[in-house]
Amino acid sequence: MRQPLPHKDKQKVPEPTLRRLPWYLSNAKLLKQQGELYVSSTEISKRINIDASQIAKDLSYVNISGRTRVGYEVNALIDVLEEFLGFSQCHKAVLFGVGSLGGALLRDSGLRHFGLEIVAAFDINPVLIGTSLNDIPIFHPDTFAEKMQTLDVNIGVLTVPIEIAQQITDCMINGGIKAVWNFTPFRIRVPENIVVQNTSLYAHLALMFNRLNFNEDHL
Amino acid sequence: MRQPLPHKDKQKVPEPTLRRLPWYLSNAKLLKQQGELYVSSTEISKRINIDASQIAKDLSYVNISGRTRVGYEVNALIDVLEEFLGFSQCHKAVLFGVGSLGGALLRDSGLRHFGLEIVAAFDINPVLIGTSLNDIPIFHPDTFAEKMQTLDVNIGVLTVPIEIAQQITDCMINGGIKAVWNFTPFRIRVPENIVVQNTSLYAHLALMFNRLNFNEDHL
Numbered sequence: 319m320r321q322p323l324p325h326k327d328k329q330k331v332p333e334p335t336l337r338r339l340p341w342y343l344s345n346a347k348l349l350k351q352q353g354e355l356y357v358s359s360t361e362i363s364k365r366i367n368i369d370a371s372q373i374a375k376d377l378s379y380v381n382i383s384g385r386t387r388v389g390y391e392v393n394a395l396i397d398v399l400e401e402f403l404g405f406s407q408c409h410k411a412v413l414f415g416v417g418s419l420g421g422a423l424l425r426d427s428g429l430r431h432f433g434l435e436i437v438a439a440f441d442i443n444p445v446l447i448g449t450s451l452n453d454i455p456i457f458h459p460d461t462f463a464e465k466m467q468t469l470d471v472n473i474g475v476l477t478v479p480i481e482i483a484q485q486i487t488d489c490m491i492n493g494g495i496k497a498v499w500n501f502t503p504f505r506i507r508v509p510e511n512i513v514v515q516n517t518s519l520y521a522h523l524a525l526m527f528n529r530l531n532f533n534e535d536h537l
Numbered sequence: 538m539r540q541p542l543p544h545k546d547k548q549k550v551p552e553p554t555l556r557r558l559p560w561y562l563s564n565a566k567l568l569k570q571q572g573e574l575y576v577s578s579t580e581i582s583k584r585i586n587i588d589a590s591q592i593a594k595d596l597s598y599v600n601i602s603g604r605t606r607v608g609y610e611v612n613a614l615i616d617v618l619e620e621f622l623g624f625s626q627c628h629k630a631v632l633f634g635v636g637s638l639g640g641a642l643l644r645d646s647g648l649r650h651f652g653l654e655i656v657a658a659f660d661i662n663p664v665l666i667g668t669s670l671n672d673i674p675i676f677h678p679d680t681f682a683e684k685m686q687t688l689d690v691n692i693g694v695l696t697v698p699i700e701i702a703q704q705i706t707d708c709m710i711n712g713g714i715k716a717v718w719n720f721t722p723f724r725i726r727v728p729e730n731i732v733v734q735n736t737s738l739y740a741h742l743a744l745m746f747n748r749l750n751f752n753e754d755h756l
Contacts, residue, residue, distance in 0.1 A: 366724040404746030422641030515745035526734035527623030
């Protein structure tokens, strides 16, 4: 069963806003640790170097209102942001490809604190099948369709080699997956109603290397 | 000693181009596996659903020219893209914070194939200090400045708790780090000449959850 949707309303939130909201959340958490009860958008602005009016605009999407002169209540800000961002819900997922990156994600229990629970993994490696990693069982991909009957899952994490990235994506979608978290550097194609979130560590590395070379050359 | 810079010239490549180039690389690798010798931008376009003229424009930044009617040589395209993206160079890095995500990155040997070699890790956990993970030694952060004298490193990977993210960033930069790969959801502040690459898995999760909820609501 899915929880009721936590959003204030169902408008499509702009991606840049969604990318900034976790920054406000982490700052609010830090302020809480420091014993602060209230924070204004001007204070957040000083701390993270984003325009205060932008922060106020971003926060207008979430269900919180600041009080004149005191700002937002820190505890409420944390709760509302965690709920809005989906971190306080439990989203179940499966993972395909228990290689070095896939294995690393299965071991990373931090994901669970942000609302993602990987409940099963799939790999063709006979050494892995039947074992478990961080209490997550590993199965043969052939059993996926059958497992999907009992698992309440709509997210698939893709950490397979590029040569089977598209095939495994198709297999996940046929099995009922609605969102694919794609860690491969491969651009997968999906039907229009399927969400793809690309997180290629390698693309980020390339960006960083390029900027570093550029800076070194302009010293 | 740093290798000579591999770039054709030192123009600043647009970020969207840098984000797409790894897609062309993974496609070229796949074509190579399939025994193809040549590929045109039209063919790449069909495979990954990006406009052919955009692909040709993106590839104009790298040192390769296609031949009329046959297109790009697949092997040359792979070599040139890997070099351009920095994947064929060895960039040494240190990592701060051997928690679940930090530990996962130390174990992920895939990064090495894309040009990043983590040579040392730092953590205050006494159980970890003096041990190693995937042959990477773990030290106390107090020894960082001293280690930097002998390590030929200019990249720092940041996987610490948010409450010390800024402090550790400052410490890395004081020690000579020129680029910070920030995996925390915290927006760190750095001097203008320092590169920051933000890779917050949690921000990507939030994006995915939001899109998924939006789709579910509009079925």
